[in-house]
Amino acid sequence: MVEKLRRIIEEILGRDEKFDLESGEFTERGHFSTNAAFVLAKKKGISPPEAAEELRRRIEIAAPAGFISRLRIAGPGFLNFWLAPAVFQAEAREIVRLGKNYGRVKIKGLAGRKIQLEFVSANPTGPLTLANGRGGFLGDVLGNVLEAAGARVEREYYVNDTGNQILTLGKSILAALGIIEHEETFYQGDYVKDWAERNKPLVKKMASSPEKLGERASADFLKDIKLVLKSTGVVFDRYTSEKKQVAAKKLPDQAMTLFKKKGLVYESEGAVWLKTTALGDDKDRVLVTKDGHPTYFLDDAGHYLETKKRGFAKKINILGPDHYGYVSRIQAAASIIGLKESEVIVTQAVRVMEDGVETKMSKRRGRFITFDELVEEVGPDVIRFFFLTVSPDTHLIFDLELAKKKANDNPVYYTQYAYVRARSVWEKAKKERMKLKNLKGDALKKTLSSLESPADRKLILYLSRFPELVALTAKDYGVHRFSRYAEELARAFHNFYERERVLGEPEETLFARLYLVQAALVVFKNLFDLLGLSAPEKM
RNA sequence: GUCCCCGUAGUUCAAUGGAUAGAACGAGAGACUUCUAAUCCCUUAAUGCAGGUUCGAUUCCUGCCGGGGGCACCA
Numbered sequence: 039m040v041e042k043l044r045r046i047i048e049e050i051l052g053r054d055e056k057f058d059l060e061s062g063e064f065t066e067r068g069h070f071s072t073n074a075a076f077v078l079a080k081k082k083g084i085s086p087p088e089a090a091e092e093l094r095r096r097i098e099i100a101a102p103a104g105f106i107s108r109l110r111i112a113g114p115g116f117l118n119f120w121l122a123p124a125v126f127q128a129e130a131r132e133i134v135r136l137g138k139n140y141g142r143v144k145i146k147g148l149a150g151r152k153i154q155l156e157f158v159s160a161n162p163t164g165p166l167t168l169a170n171g172r173g174g175f176l177g178d179v180l181g182n183v184l185e186a187a188g189a190r191v192e193r194e195y196y197v198n199d200t201g202n203q204i205l206t207l208g209k210s211i212l213a214a215l216g217i218i219e220h221e222e223t224f225y226q227g228d229y230v231k232d233w234a235e236r237n238k239p240l241v242k243k244m245a246s247s248p249e250k251l252g253e254r255a256s257a258d259f260l261k262d263i264k265l266v267l268k269s270t271g272v273v274f275d276r277y278t279s280e281k282k283q284v285a286a287k288k289l290p291d292q293a294m295t296l297f298k299k300k301g302l303v304y305e306s307e308g309a310v311w312l313k314t315t316a317l318g319d320d321k322d323r324v325l326v327t328k329d330g331h332p333t334y335f336l337d338d339a340g341h342y343l344e345t346k347k348r349g350f351a352k353k354i355n356i357l358g359p360d361h362y363g364y365v366s367r368i369q370a371a372a373s374i375i376g377l378k379e380s381e382v383i384v385t386q387a388v389r390v391m392e393d394g395v396e397t398k399m400s401k402r403r404g405r406f407i408t409f410d411e412l413v414e415e416v417g418p419d420v421i422r423f424f425f426l427t428v429s430p431d432t433h434l435i436f437d438l439e440l441a442k443k444k445a446n447d448n449p450v451y452y453t454q455y456a457y458v459r460a461r462s463v464w465e466k467a468k469k470e471r472m473k474l475k476n477l478k479g480d481a482l483k484k485t486l487s488s489l490e491s492p493a494d495r496k497l498i499l500y501l502s503r504f505p506e507l508v509a510l511t512a513k514d515y516g517v518h519r520f521s522r523y524a525e526e527l528a529r530a531f532h533n534f535y536e537r538e539r540v541l542g543e544p545e546e547t548l549f550a551r552l553y554l555v556q557a558a559l560v561v562f563k564n565l566f567d568l569l570g571l572s573a574p575e576k577m
Numbered sequence: 578g579u580c581c582c583c584g585u586a587g588u589u590c591a592a593u594g595g596a597u598a599g600a601a602c603g604a605g606a607g608a609c610u611u612c613u614a615a616u617c618c619c620u621u622a623a624u625g626c627a628g629g630u631u632c633g634a635u636u637c638c639u640g641c642c643g644g645g646g647g648c649a650c651c652a
Contacts, residue, residue: 058595073595076632086632113596114632161652203652223651309650320580320648327650334652362581362647386582387646391589427601428590431582433645435589440602447602448615455615463612514593522591525600529617536608536617555612577615 039121039129040070040506046100047074050093055081061503068110068118069499075115086115093117126498127486133501133557141564142186143509149188154345155181157356158267158274159196162260163207163252164229166267168388169358171409172434174272175425175570176385177356179517182568187512192350195274196341199256200281201334208244208252217245233258266410270418271570278344280337289340289347290332293375294325296343300374317370339371342380352379354515359387383515385430392438416441419571423450426569427521449525451577456528456535457562458577460555463540465575467552470541474549474556488550493537497554500530501561508568520569527565531558 044059051057057074075090082089090111097117098109108120133140157177160170181191198204210224214234220226233255234241244251260277267273284290297303302313308328312335315322325336345353353372357364365382372380390397390407397407413421420441427449428434440447464471477485489495503523511519540551566573 056593058593060595067596071596076595079632116596163652198652201652206651307650311650324650329650331650333650338652359582359646360652364647364652365581384581384646389645432590433583437589437602440589443615449601451615452601455613459613459616466612510593516593518591522600529600532616533618535612536614539612541612577613 039125039502042105043070043119043121046097047072047093049100050074050096051077051081061499062118066118067112067116068108068120070119070121071112072117072119073115075111075117079115087111090115090117123487123490123495126495126502127483127489129502130486130489130498130554130557131482133560134553137560138564140560141504141508141568143188143505143512145187145189145509145512148184148512151189151352152192152350153184153189154192154194154350154353155184155356156194156196156353158263158272159194159198160263161198161203162256162263163203163225164227164259166263166409167358168390168407168409168412168436169360169385171270171412171421172385172388172425172430173356173358174267174270174409175422176383176430176517178272178570179426179520179568180354180356180515182570183508183511183515183517186508186568189512192276193274194345195277196280197260197277198280198334198337199253199260200285201337202331204252204256205249206252207255208248208250211241211251211255212245212248215241217241229259262410266413270413270422278341280341284337284340284344287344289344290336291340293336293339293343293371297325297339297374302374312371314367314370317373319366319370323367335367335371338368339375342368342372342377343375346375346377351377352381353377354381354383356383356385358385383430386433388425388434388436390436390438397438412436419454420448420450422570423453423521423524427518429516429518449521450571453524453528454571454574455577456531457559457566457573458575459535460531460558460562461575463535463552463555464559466541470548470552474552477549482553485546485549486553488546489554491538493534494551494554497530497534497558500527501557504561504565520565524565524569524571527561531562534558 040059040061047057047059048055051074055077057072057077059070059072059074061070062068075093076086078093079086079089094109094111094117098106104122105125106119107122110118112118155177158166158170158174160166166174177193181193184191206223207225207230209218209221210226210230211234212218213220213224214231215238237255240254241251244254278284294303297312302316303325304311304313309324310326311322312325313322323335324333326332342353355368362384365384369380369382390412416438424436424441425434489498507519507523511517534554538551540548540555542548543551563573
């Protein structure tokens with residue numbers, strides 16, 4: 039119902055003018071309010087009150103009869119709208135009619151568009167870090183949102199399964215068994231030692247080729263990574279192997295050729311450099327070391343080229359905090375390669391807090407807490423929700439104490455409990471549902487007209503926000519909006535549940551409210567799907 | 578030193594340049610013979626400092642002060 043109002047104002051203001059249209063509650067500011075008059079005032083060079091007056095006149099003419107029940111100018115030029123009860127009731131019908139598709143919107147510039155979304159992409163040299171997990175959830179939900187907006191999204195995990203770090207992993211394993219001497223740069227988590235112990239005979243056999251050994255181990259680590267991701271509902275369409283799909287296909291070489299063609303390659307101090315400073319980087323970057331090894335950066339350029347060659351004009355890459363310094367160089371490469379729209383999102387670090395103190399190390403093993411350990415401790419829904427409640431720009435402090443609470447204080451359960459309550463009413467009303475199903479057209483309309491209590495309409499108002507939030511998030515990627523919305527929606531439902539009864543009410547009211555419960559179930563389900571949360575039937 | 582992110586109730590976080598800055602946890606008070614009280618209702622308290630742009634700044638710009646991260650011929 040917001041959309042209709044938005045379109046009316048858009049028509050008057052002009053398509054490209056930006057304005058706010060906020061949904062409020064049932065206060066003196068109306069169900070919705072807009073600052074559109076300020077925009078009009080600026081455009082026409084008139085005062086905001088004058089503009090507001092003009093806008094009101096034109097909106098009243100443009101709006102369909104019976105849509106707006108009240109329209110008021112407030113403050114320095116805000117317009118407050120009250121929508122007629124019938125509009126709320128119609129929205130409830132729209133939700134039920136669209137079902138799974140409620141919240142699927144067509145966004146210009148996204149609908150039908152092929153987008154590659156790369157995330158996690160952690161090196162398979164050990165378990166996932168918390169930051170990896172954060173990127174995983176962000177990517178997963180962002181992918182859902184972009185798809186809801188009509189885009190065709192490929193979720194890609196780029197696997198660095200070759201090169202220096204794989205060699206180092208192989209050597210680290212040998213060192214763990216004392217076959218070679220330990221060095222500073224080696225990986226030394228318990229997982230290295232564990233793997234080495236479990237595969238002792240193999241390690242001994244492969245002692246002379248550490249690189250092959252590293253590959254072998256990393257394949258195992260990747261398997262574990264995939265398992266953990268799967269257990270948290272993070273899935274990928276494609277695991278792109280650096281070795282097989284990029285290096286073996288000479289894509290880094292092709293990228294190099296491209297760079298040379300643009301005249302941006304030069305040699306200095308025995309190494310080959312790319313002049314990324316020409317594209318906004320703060321220093322030039324090495325493509326080939328003086329020993330003749332291609333750098334990770336060159337391989338990554340090859341990877342970007344591969345993406346482009348497979349028909350993507352848009353790529354979004356989610357990186358962890360350790361890759362901050364990498365952004366401008368990869369953007370420079372993307373630009374040279376001709377990947378038209380390349381975006382990079384960098385997530386900030388994750389820290390775990392318990393009882394007011396930061397727990398840096400895992401208690402059981404003397405190293406950083408890994409993603410799988412935290413998943414095991416609090417469960418996939420909780421970690422997902424907590425990670426997604428905060429903007430990626432802020433350092434995330436994970437409140438382990440709160441996360442472990444199974445009950446009242448935990449916002450995840452609060453949200454799911456609202457769904458469970460709705461479910462419970464719905465299940466109990468088996469007989470009534472049959473009759474409800476037969477209500478159609480005017481009869482249904484008449485029945486729904488008894489949805490007029492504040493709690494009824496407040497619930498519909500919150501339900502109706504969902505599509506607009508999808509549209510907004512597809513543009514600004516602020517997926518944390520949904521966790522917060524989930525809590526608000528749950529609140530609206532709990533409120534409805536406490537104030538109004540469904541079962542046992544007179545027929546008219548019963549059917550109307552049951553219908554509203556159905557609408558709520560639709561939005562909750564769609565929202566949970568989008569967020570990747572489970573929708574429990576019982577708690 | 579330089580680049581990036583952050584600085585908002587006691588704490589953890591919200592707020593596409595908009596009106597009276599929202600939640601959660603914490604603290605305090607109240608509500609179950611009724612569809613699951615894992616709930617609802619009420620109270621409490623905040624924009625680091627100094628300028629600037631604007632009808633309007635938590636938001637944009639400059640400087641300062643704090644916290645985190647990046648600055649490899651590693652990935």
